[in-house]
Amino acid sequence: MTLDAPGRVVLMQGNEAIARGAVESGIHFAASYPGSPSSQILGMLGKVAKERDFYAQWATNEVCAFQACLGTSFAGARSICIVKQNGLLCIADALFCAAQHGIKGGVVVVTSDDPSAHSSTNEFDSRHMALSASVPMLEPTNMQEAKDMVPYAFEISERTKQVVIIRLTTRVCHGRGSVSLGKLPDRPRKLEAVDEWDRMVCVSFRHQIMLDTLEQVRSLFEESPCNHYSGPAHPEKLIVAGGTGCLYTKEALHLLGDPKDVGLLQLGCIWPLPEKLILSKLRTAKAVLAVEEVDPFLEDALMNLAGREHLDLRFYGRREGTINRVNELDPDHVLPAVSAFTGLPMPARQKTSDAPLLDRDLNFCAGCPHRATFFVLKQAMRREKMPGIVVGDIGCYFMAGSEPGQYGWQVNNCMGSGINVAEGLGQLSAYGMDQPVVTMCGDSTFFHTVLPGLCNASYHNSNMTLIVLDNSATAMTGFQPHPGTGLTAMGDEVKPMSIRAICEAMNCTVEEADPFEIEETTDLLTELMHRPGLKVLIMKQPCATLMAKSRKEKVTVWVDQDKCLGDACGCDRFCSRVWGCPGNSWDFKAGKATIDPVSCVGCGVCAKLCPQGAIQVKKEARS
């Protein structure tokens, strides 16, 4: 990351390449809230921040991160804000205003889209944000471009006084490739004093200026080194691709025998589109195939352009249907599309295996406290005459909506929504809605977006219960610190904030419980749900991954198969089937329960649940 060896070629992950690009750009400031697939970038920057003399922050949420970048920009600093697609939507208001007031020091926003929503709840195409906010956007194809685009984006940003967005997608973030390193700056440039009459204000008369800026960027993009063309000078068949679509197209063309009559226009400049460059190839084309991630953004934009120019040609792509409309691209989807588009026959493909892939559902980790929490919640809800309503939120506990969490929640909107959805439900008792209402959030989400909702729900005395799943970590994205942890991105120890104290200050009834104490906590939750007003139950138990690392004693959990009755027990394989921890397994040879010592982290909850008392727990001091 900080190797000062210009020209040296190293293997880098896409996220790493972005971080390296930021370091090479001589940034003063970096801020982010973690979100897959780009969570790692700020973690890497945090580690080298002190060495490279810049400031890095895991912000409480994306809005804090982006607006802090605007602040540093006002002082002329270079700053980078890293978000995922949902985070980009969070900062929409700030971004639209920033686009209109412009910036001083360079501001680059790196956003990562998650086609197929591998680690998200929805697919979203960030390119629409660039279009609607009127800000420039770049999209790299590979790791080299990912690194090189960061200094280029800062250059554009500072020349045009506008925020620039770099759009990544999962495969670019997580893939690895060769990167030729650039030069490292000596240290970030010295900042000058802010003048009394300096201004950075969003006012309506700047609308035209913003649009003029966009045209200025467009002319810069016409000559940008980020766009590439290969093929005949005047192609009849033109493929326009962005991001990973370029790589898949190149692979497809290669497998189809590298046809000489097909042109491939790779666009790194996604918005505003370099129209002259595009038109120079489009005018002669009879047919165009757009290969891009998520939405038919380029397909539609090119269609728009062709219509404006009265061009007579056909478009193919995700809108038209040659390529799958939803889910991410891959060579298996792009190759048939390119084959159909070019009229070249599909190459014979060799099947490597007939063995079926094993289905593996998402599950909480072994020893995860969330499994216990949702077990408790299910029990408490089933005690009601009419089970209550459970509203979910975003975090690892999203999985609780399906089997691992006993199908624990019924509604889920977006991050931080649970408290507000529940607040509404909790106001309906006058209309006969007397079922208990429960929602949840993780400790990181609590700080991220739940605070204003909690304020609202408490002030309006909504009849509901908030369960804070306090596992002392932003676990889903890789244990980034948050205001409750007492750590910063740069490794400094600071005073942590108490969730309990915050809730009490907001006049909530607060209780704390250990989700591993199944019976006790079920009784507490049952009782709490029936108290009037807003209740907060803080479930305190560290994330299993943290717990296993920090524990002083060695805990061994095993099944005494002499005690386990197997299928003769009325429990119907309760440990492995219902409790469902990956550590609990079924010994098909013995016809008894067993525990996988590799998966088990020794939480010991299953021992409390076994009706035969067949699961044993042994604790011994670590040697």
Add this chain to the structure above:
Amino acid sequence: MLSTFALDTQVLQKDLCTSCGACQGMCPYWSSWNGRTVWLFDCDRENGRCQAFCPRMPFDEEALRAKFFDPSQADPDIGPCRGLYLVRSADPSDREGAQHGGTVTALLKLALSEGLIDAAVLNRMEGEDPAGFLATSEADILACRGSSFRIAPTLAVLNRALKEDEYKKIAVVGTACKTLATYKMRSKPFPDRDNNADNIALVIGLFCGWGLDWDGLKALAAKYVPLEDIAHMDIPPSKYHSLVIRRRDGAEVSVDLDEVTPLVRPACKACADMTAEFADISVGSGRSADGWDVDKGWNELIVRSEKGEKLLQLAREKGALEFKELPEGALAKLKRAAAGKRSKAAR
């Protein structure tokens, strides 16, 4: 159909569950809360004992009766009957705190001391609510006197005690729903998973008109007498049309029955069996020409089985029970009451 699903759709959702506890105590899937049976998680079985033991699931009543009782002694209104008696405990201290004559207490004490049983599954108050209890001593038995007018999941305690297999001669005392479930257990629908049903040594049925909704009764009691201050509750003969609550200081409060009947569990309205026909002996309140003030210290007792007959004989020999001559027409009166419940349930 999965057993949990069958019980949920055919019993719980149809409001037929009395929460006797027969489905509980054998697995982690069924539990009970505040007098309601709680289905916690989905079980994968289609032949669960929960379903087989539930008194509200369809079964062949005649076949079950024929298995345990002499069909020639079956009465169409009150079931198998070898004799009807008016009795009370001979020990006055049993009668204190008992619902009426302390007959069940006396019979259990006798059976325990004679070694006919080594434990008894009963109800006692735990805080505000009745709870099943495994009594293993005379003191335990005495602690369980009186009625709470609420059905507790007592049979969960029975199922657990049978599974543990520590006590080999267990008596069960309960209303019709519970004793029927107990006979379903004794019939061993799954011989390879009988949960040691042979350890059930004696079944004493209690006459029952209905049980009340727990929350409803608590709310009603709170209106008149704090729950913790209730020493005894009783429903005198119908002409009084009241529920009489006796406080710990002895003062009595009479509550109009019209306030009580809306709290009757829907499941109890569907029950046709007032006298607990599946039992060795069934016991209820006494009725005679002497009037309620005298009768409330006595019990009517139906002997149903040979085992019941022997126990009553022993009680007579040992002087555990006092006998009083049954007034003329007592059987006919009891039959009328039982037939009345049966016809109401049919509606």
